[in-house]
Amino acid sequence: GSADAQRYISKLPAVLSQKVNLFCGENGISVPVFFEAAAVIYLAQLNRENKTVTIGAPVLGRSSTAEKNTSGMFVSTLPLTVEYDKNESVISLCRKIAQANREMFRHRRFPYSDILRQLRENSNFNGRLFDVMVSYQNAASDVDAETEWFSNGYCEVPLAFHIDNRDSTDRYTLTFDYQTEVFPDKKEIEFLSERLKHIIGQMAENKDISTGKISILPNKELETLVHVFNGTTIISHEKSVHEAFSFTVQKFPERTAVLFRGKEITYSELDKMSDALAAYLLSRGLRRGEAVPIISVRSPYIIAAMLGVLKAGGAYMPVSPSFPQERVRSMLEAAGARLALTCGCTFGLTEEIKLDEFDYSIDEKPVLPQASPEDRCYIVFTSGSTGQPKGTAITHKNVMNYCLKNRFNVMGRIIKDGFGSIISVTDIVFDIFVTESILPLVNGMTVILADDEQVSSQNAFSSLVKESGAEVIQTTPTKMRSLMLDKNNRDYLSVFKAVILGGEEFQTELCSRIKEHTQAEVYNIYGPVEATVWVTAARITDSDVTIGRPFANTRIYIFNDEMKLVPSGVVGEICIAGDCVGKGYINDRSLTAEKFLPDPFFDGERMYRTGDMGLVRADGAAGEQIVHGVHGY
Numbered sequence: 246g247s248a249d250a251q252r253y254i255s256k257l258p259a260v261l262s263q264k265v266n267l268f269c270g271e272n273g274i275s276v277p278v279f280f281e282a283a284a285v286i287y288l289a290q291l292n293r294e295n296k297t298v299t300i301g302a303p304v305l306g307r308s309s310t311a312e313k314n315t316s317g318m319f320v321s322t323l324p325l326t327v328e329y330d331k332n333e334s335v336i337s338l339c340r341k342i343a344q345a346n347r348e349m350f351r352h353r354r355f356p357y358s359d360i361l362r363q364l365r366e367n368s369n370f371n372g373r374l375f376d377v378m379v380s381y382q383n384a385a386s387d388v389d390a391e392t393e394w395f396s397n398g399y400c401e402v403p404l405a406f407h408i409d410n411r412d413s414t415d416r417y418t419l420t421f422d423y424q425t426e427v428f429p430d431k432k433e434i435e436f437l438s439e440r441l442k443h444i445i446g447q448m449a450e451n452k453d454i455s456t457g458k459i460s461i462l463p464n465k466e467l468e469t470l471v472h473v474f475n476g477t478t479i480i481s482h483e484k485s486v487h488e489a490f491s492f493t494v495q496k497f498p499e500r501t502a503v504l505f506r507g508k509e510i511t512y513s514e515l516d517k518m519s520d521a522l523a524a525y526l527l528s529r530g531l532r533r534g535e536a537v538p539i540i541s542v543r544s545p546y547i548i549a550a551m552l553g554v555l556k557a558g559g560a561y562m563p564v565s566p567s568f569p570q571e572r573v574r575s576m577l578e579a580a581g582a583r584l585a586l587t588c589g590c591t592f593g594l595t596e597e598i599k600l601d602e603f604d605y606s607i608d609e610k611p612v613l614p615q616a617s618p619e620d621r622c623y624i625v626f627t628s629g630s631t632g633q634p635k636g637t638a639i640t641h642k643n644v645m646n647y648c649l650k651n652r653f654n655v656m657g658r659i660i661k662d663g664f665g666s667i668i669s670v671t672d673i674v675f676d677i678f679v680t681e682s683i684l685p686l687v688n689g690m691t692v693i694l695a696d697d698e699q700v701s702s703q704n705a706f707s708s709l710v711k712e713s714g715a716e717v718i719q720t721t722p723t724k725m726r727s728l729m730l731d732k733n734n735r736d737y738l739s740v741f742k743a744v745i746l747g748g749e750e751f752q753t754e755l756c757s758r759i760k761e762h763t764q765a766e767v768y769n770i771y772g773p774v775e776a777t778v779w780v781t782a783a784r785i786t787d788s789d790v791t792i793g794r795p796f797a798n799t800r801i802y803i804f805n806d807e808m809k810l811v812p813s814g815v816v817g818e819i820c821i822a823g824d825c826v827g828k829g830y831i832n833d834r835s836l837t838a839e840k841f842l843p844d845p846f847f848d849g850e851r852m853y854r855t856g857d858m859g860l861v862r863a864d865g866a867a868g869e870q871i872v873h874g875v876h877g878y
Contacts, residue, residue, distance in 0.1 A: 248401055250425065253423065254421075255419045255435075257417040257442060259415040259416045261416075261445060262415060262448065264446075266340075273344065274339045275343065276846050277346075279339060279448070280381050280408045281342050282448065284377060285342065285530055286459055287492055290457075290461050295329075296328060297327065297629075300324075300379050300771070302324045302379060303380045304349065306508070322833075322847075323349050325347075325349055329877055331457025334452065334454065335454055336453065338356065347427065376404065377402065377405075378402050380405065380406070380407045380408070382411065384411060386409060403423065403428070404421065405422040406420075408420075409475055419438060421437070430863045431526070432864065433814055433863045439465065439466065440466070440812060443460065443462070447460065461812075466813070470802070476727055476729065477800075479798060481642065481798055481824055484618075485517075485622075486683055487555040487556045487613075487851070488616070490516070490552060490683075493686065498511065500512050501684060502691065503545045504693045505545045505693055505696065508545075512689075519553040519556055520556065521606070522557075522603065523556035523613060525553075526554065527557050527613075529584060531575055532558055533614060535582075535583070536581060537585070538563075538573075538580070538582050538585040539554070539564065540562045540565070540588075543673075543697050543700065544588055544589065544694075545694060546600035546601060547682075547813070549605075555616070555641075556611075558620070560624055561624075564585075565672060565869070566589065570592060576794070579832055583596055584596040584598060587599055598871050617641075619641075621637055623639055623676075624636045624831060625774050637827055637828075637831075638827055638830075639863050643777040644683060645687075647777045649746075650688055651797050653797040655745070655770075659766070660717055665690055665691055666685075666690055666692070666713065666717070667684075667690060667692060667717040668693045669681035669693065670695050670706070670718065670728075671720065676774045677719060677779070680745070680778060684865040693709065693713045693715045695709055703729070707736075710741075715740060715741065716741060718744055719746075721746065722755055738759060738762035739764070741765040743768065744765050745768045745782075746767065746769060747769065747779060766784055767784070767785050768793075770792070771792035772825075773855050776826055776827065777826075780801070781799075781801060782794070782796070797823070797824075798823045800844075800847075800852075801820075801821060802819075802820045802821075802846075803816075803820070803859060805818075811865045813860070816859065816860045818859075820852045821853045822844040826841065840854050841854075
């Protein structure tokens with residue numbers, strides 16, 4: 246990599262500088278050792294699995310009288326290695342570092358280049374011994390003047406941390422030389438400087454505090470991570486999904502709600518179809534929040550069924566007709582389902598309502614039950630780690646928070662004003678089908694529903710896109726690739742205005758290929774089922790890939806293995822909080838309790854532990870390391 250570097254200078258406040266001097270004087274510790282200990286604590290807390298920390302420490306090389314009388318540089322940088330134990334006190338760590346310094350000083354005649362060469366020859370080692378150098382410069386002037394130290398724009402290690410008090414003032418100067426390839430954003434170094442001051446303050450206050458109890462996150466950065474980067478709070482609507490749909494029906498009764506195989510279904514027709522189904526379900530004694538499976542081939546009946554179940558107060562549960570009979574039975578049993586809505590398939594279930602044979606004519610609008618935002622809206626099954634499918638329950642409030650139009654959400658941020666249609670290619674069993682059904686229908690858009698052939702054949706799909714003028718597509722990178730295999734049939738992409746890709750690793754080469762054929766904006770999107778469809782999105786314009794920023798009323802935290810918030814730029818587990826967090830798993834209290842925890846920053850709210858690893862950058866964008874595999878960041 247490049248050794249091009251920039252410099253950032255910061256002052257340790259006078260009060261704190263005085264405390265450092267007092268600590269060192271009272272405990273017989275040298276000032277350089279104190280600052281080395283601060284750096285070791287910081288590095289150890291960042292790399293929690295490493296039990297040893299190595300930093301570079303410059304050593305004066307003048308030992309003989311002749312050398313002492315010769316001008317020039319007699320400094321070598323040697324590796325200082327410390328065993329770190331989080332239960333050890335600050336003073337004990339300082340003494341250990343002082344001892345390590347004495348050991349290292351005994352071997353100072355052995356040049357760093359020789360150590361490295363021997364290591365490389367004997368053990369296939371090809372890295373650096375340290376990435377961080379800590380250098381205390383004890384030279385001081387007694388002249389009443391200010392000195393300035395110039396940088397030559399070069400640094401041999403990613404980060405060099407220099408401490409000096411050259412002008413004999415009441416405060417230490419902290420100078421950071423950092424390689425711009427490793428730290429492209431100066432903000433990262435500003436944050437780093439504040440974290441070190443925060444650590445120094447705690448060390449100087451209490452020599453007996455165990456190093457693992459020292460916080461590396463200053464209050465100001467904590468505030469930024471919790472509130473500023475997650476600043477997407479917006480008033481949430483207390484409407485249920487079907488109430489929001491009815492509202493759209495009143496506004497645009499004759500607008501096309503669903504287009505399927507050239508046949509248009511208007512908003513008012515879809516409203517009547519779902520009313521008829523709701524009335525029938527209620528006549529069969531459907532209970533509030535009861536799960537109703539929808540097992541169907543691709544057809545508009547699916548969407549009518551979803552709305553019908555919701556209007557009747559139930560929770561719909563999408564099931565694929567291609568699932569083995571045993572799996573379907575165990576899912577229905579787990580959800581306590583009595584009635585199933587089917588289309589184009591038969592499972593020999595006791596209570597099967599065939600959607601393609603149902604009579605949708607209706608004389609009057611049925612009296613529908615009152616819904617609460619906390620009622621279950623849908624249950625989606627995902628394959629659990631044990632092989633047992635696990636059902637996740639999501640509420641009306643969750644879904645409406647995701648579907649609302651505002652500057653943070655899919656609707657408003659990705660799907661802009663004037664976009665009229667979205668094409669649906671997702672299998673109904675996936676929660677992301679919500680983006681292609683409920684989301685457009687509560688916002689007055691048209692759902693262009695691809696049939697089973699159009700979903701799998703690039704030719705048929707391409708014709709559908711061109712004929713319908715579909716403006717938005719949401720899919721996985723794998724599915725997108727499968728619809729682009731024929732190089733001579735990619736011009737349909739030019740019809741789109743937005744391409745939304747998520748659910749697996751985002752690849753920039755796919756993005757470049759899409760952009761060869763379209764002006765559409767391309768988005769990388771991220772979210773687990775348990776937190777309602779998607780929770781963050783980033784527009785991808787170049788090779789800089791992140792999962793972006795959170796949607797409305799959604800917060801992203803990154804925690805370490807002790808569930809403490811980590812600083813920006815540090816990898817940890819992605820946790821999600823806010824109005825998107827679902828009810829948990831049906832019939833699995835212990836797993837729900839393990840994965841859905843109280844939000845430590847907002848009383849009475851919950852957060853979901855994703856198990857995915859990621860980090861938040863200094864600019865507030867979230868990057869993922871691992872999501873369903875590895876995500877390059």
